[in-house]
Amino acid sequence: MPAVAASSTTKVLVSGANGYIAVWVVRKLLEKGFAVRGTVRSDAKGAFLKEAFKSYGDKFELVIVPDITKDGAFDEAVKGVDAIEHTASPFHFNAKDPQELIEPAVKGTVGILASALKNGSAVKRIVVTSSVAAIVHNDPNPIVLDENDWNEQSPKEVEELGENATNTAKYRASKTLAEKAAWDFWNTHKSEVKWDLVCINPPFVLGPTIHEVSNAAALNTSARQFYDAIVKPDNGGTNLDSAGCWIDVRVLGDAHVAALEAESAGGERIIVNAGAFYWQQWLDVANALEPSPIPSHTLSKGTPGSWKGKTYPVVYKTAKEERILGLKKTTMEILARDTLADFEAKGW
Numbered sequence: 001m002p003a004v005a006a007s008s009t010t011k012v013l014v015s016g017a018n019g020y021i022a023v024w025v026v027r028k029l030l031e032k033g034f035a036v037r038g039t040v041r042s043d044a045k046g047a048f049l050k051e052a053f054k055s056y057g058d059k060f061e062l063v064i065v066p067d068i069t070k071d072g073a074f075d076e077a078v079k080g081v082d083a084i085e086h087t088a089s090p091f092h093f094n095a096k097d098p099q100e101l102i103e104p105a106v107k108g109t110v111g112i113l114a115s116a117l118k119n120g121s122a123v124k125r126i127v128v129t130s131s132v133a134a135i136v137h138n139d140p141n142p143i144v145l146d147e148n149d150w151n152e153q154s155p156k157e158v159e160e161l162g163e164n165a166t167n168t169a170k171y172r173a174s175k176t177l178a179e180k181a182a183w184d185f186w187n188t189h190k191s192e193v194k195w196d197l198v199c200i201n202p203p204f205v206l207g208p209t210i211h212e213v214s215n216a217a218a219l220n221t222s223a224r225q226f227y228d229a230i231v232k233p234d235n236g237g238t239n240l241d242s243a244g245c246w247i248d249v250r251v252l253g254d255a256h257v258a259a260l261e262a263e264s265a266g267g268e269r270i271i272v273n274a275g276a277f278y279w280q281q282w283l284d285v286a287n288a289l290e291p292s293p294i295p296s297h298t299l300s301k302g303t304p305g306s307w308k309g310k311t312y313p314v315v316y317k318t319a320k321e322e323r324i325l326g327l328k329k330t331t332m333e334i335l336a337r338d339t340l341a342d343f344e345a346k347g348w
Contacts, residue, residue: 003263004083004125006033008059012260013081014038015074015112016088017062018045020220021129023052023211024253025085030056032257039065039077039088048212068108074115083195083260084126086112089178098158098165101174109178113185116195123195125266127259128182130199132245132271133175136314146317147201147269151176179269196266198259202252203245203273203316207335208342216348223339229279230286230336231297231343240280240302243313247274248330258325265324273316274329278307285332286340293341 004010012029016022017038029036030053038060040046046062053060063077068088078084089105109128116123135145137153154172158165165173179199186197205222213219216227228236255272259265283302292299321327330338 004260006261008033008035011035011037011081013077013084015065015068015086015108018049018211019087020209020211020223021205021249021252022087023049024249025087025256026053027210028253028257030060035059037061037063037077037081039063039074041066052210068111069104071111072115074112075119078112078115078120078123080122081120082122082124084112084116084120084123085256086126087129089129089174095167095170096163098162098170098173101170102177105174105178106181110181110185113182117189117193120195125195125198125260127198127200127256128179130179130201130269131175132201132203132273132316133172134179135201135271136172142311142313144315144317147271147320198265199269200255200259201269201271202247205249205252206246206339207249208338216343226282226339227343227348230282230299230340231294233300235300235302238279240283241278241306243276243278245273245276245314245316247272248335251327251329254327255325258327262324268320268324270321270324271316271318272321272325272327273318276312276315277332278310281307282332282336286336289333289337293337294344296344
């Protein structure tokens with residue numbers, strides 16, 4: 001299907017617009033020339049955004065969607081928009097009942113697609129923020145994964161163990177089930193709609209914050225872990241020998257814009273990943289920055305270089321992203337400097 005071109009009359013709906021990723025998506029869309037309608041749960045949740053984007057005038061508007069799990073929650077919000085960026089989904093590791101994560105992830109995703117089917121006559125493309133959580137599985141051996149892989153392991157663990165499943169499995173299951181539900185819905189209804197579907201699958205999302213955050217303890221899950229691991233004297237209890245993969249939140253914002261503009265993105269799930277890391281590696285990068293971007297703190301050292309020569313447990317292929325989206329990635333040094341400088345400017 002045709003791509004969605006930026007213009008002042010092209011309106012994009014961004015769900016959960018006050019979230020860590022979503023605010024960057026809103027900003028990148030506005031900077032590119034799109035008009036944006038954001039959804040928030042209440043007027044209070046939107047006040048910060050109105051102030052942050054007031055220079056865009058009527059090119060930025062907000063609508064209230066109090067509960068994304070309710071049937072028809074997005075019925076009004078989708079009217080008159082040309083595209084949808086669905087970012088609203090919980091991300092934390094504190095759920096006792098797996099449904100705390102699964103229900104809003106699945107119902108919110110299917111709900112916005114159902115509203116687009118019902119009322120989104122102008123919609124040409126819907127981009128859903130999924131995750132590599134929908135791709136990865138635990139393996140004792142190093143693994144290399146791509147968009148053909150699905151996480152069957154976590155939903156099975158949650159189904160079998162319920163509240164006794166690991167917190168990681170509960171979160172991963174929510175992302176897997178939500179993305180599968182999105183593709184199932186689209187495949188069922190694709191003959192009825194004028195829009196196509198794109199799923200973006202990022203790993204750990206890091207980088208500066210431009211959403212409303214009162215203090216470091218209130219940061220979203222991934223940014224908070226970076227703060228704890230790098231800035232706190234005891235590394236926040238982080239196991240510096242543990243590993244993951246990362247993407248700069250600003251690049252992820254670019255990915256959401258590119259996923260609208262690239263015709264060939266339609267019908268694709270796309271891993272957006274800058275690379276793998278060990279937490280000690282981030283600590284080494286941060287300590288090597290001169291001058292220090294966070295002079296109010298003396299960063300711990302950990303065990304410098306202990307990650308060198310180790311194999312990363314998970315690596316994601318990014319050939320599809322490179323071919324379709326062509327993103328310009330940041331380096332670990334750039335992300336660490338900008339993020340630590342952001343913490344310093346906020347007095348954290």
